Amino acid sequence: MISGPSGAGKGTVIALLRRRLGGLSLAVSATTRAPRPGEVDGREYHFMTRDEFEREVAAGAFLEWVEYSGALYGTLRREVEDKLARGDDVLLEIELRGARAVRRAMPEAVLVFIAPPSLDELGRRLRGRGTESDEAVARRLEIAAGELAAADEFDHVVVNDDAERAAAELAAIISEERKED
Ligand code: ADP
Ligand code: 5GP
Numbered sequence: 001m002i003s004g005p006s007g008a009g010k011g012t013v014i015a016l017l018r019r020r021l022g023g024l025s026l027a028v029s030a031t032t033r034a035p036r037p038g039e040v041d042g043r044e045y046h047f048m049t050r051d052e053f054e055r056e057v058a059a060g061a062f063l064e065w066v067e068y069s070g071a072l073y074g075t076l077r078r079e080v081e082d083k084l085a086r087g088d089d090v091l092l093e094i095e096l097r098g099a100r101a102v103r104r105a106m107p108e109a110v111l112v113f114i115a116p117p118s119l120d121e122l123g124r125r126l127r128g129r130g131t132e133s134d135e136a137v138a139r140r141l142e143i144a145a146g147e148l149a150a151a152d153e154f155d156h157v158v159v160n161d162d163a164e165r166a167a168a169e170l171a172a173i174i175s176e177e178r179k180e181d
Helices: 010-020 050-058 077-085 096-105 119-129 134-148 163-180
Strands: 024-026 062-068 071-076 089-091 112-115 156-159
Touching (some): 050 071, 071 096
Antiparallel strands (some): 062 071
């Protein structure tokens, strides 16, 4: 499980990680937020209306789901189970409350926190990404302050100073955890 504040570089580091290490599948979450330019349905997320999402909740399709910054996000059980059944390790890229819920449901999960070098740098990255309004960036920074305080609940903390270095550290963590299984 890869968690950490929005803008810390989770997506960037995960993409670099997957070039370094095989046998990893990314569980595609469902969300009600609007796709960003370049995002493709079924690749970054399963984009759903609130009605569709709530029907999946009622059907018990989610391992966990949360409301985050005005939208719903959730991990679909089928995304995780199908990939584990194929023998892959499954990566979940989810926020803090979801990570805690998955840890309760699957205690064997390994939790990695991706931290920005500082809150100032996080603000620069979020603004630099250019995908959120000023107001949405401010909201994400407020949430981030609370999330950073929870880093010590995680099995590993990786500071994303340089993305390639962080990806190499994450690859080493996963290789080590695989040996322990
Ligand atoms: P997250 O998935 O955690 O929300 P992203 O991967 O989208 O974060 O990264 C947020 C922004 O920061 C992007 O514009 C990305 O290119 C940039 N970024 C990611 N890692 C680094 C880094 N190590 N140094 C500088 N910028 C980075
Ligand atoms: P974004 O809108 O930037 O893609 O994601 C916002 C936040 O939602 C990020 O912290 C991301 O990790 C988290 N997130 C994405 N998918 C899920 C999910 O399925 N469950 C939970 N709990 N959080 C998610």
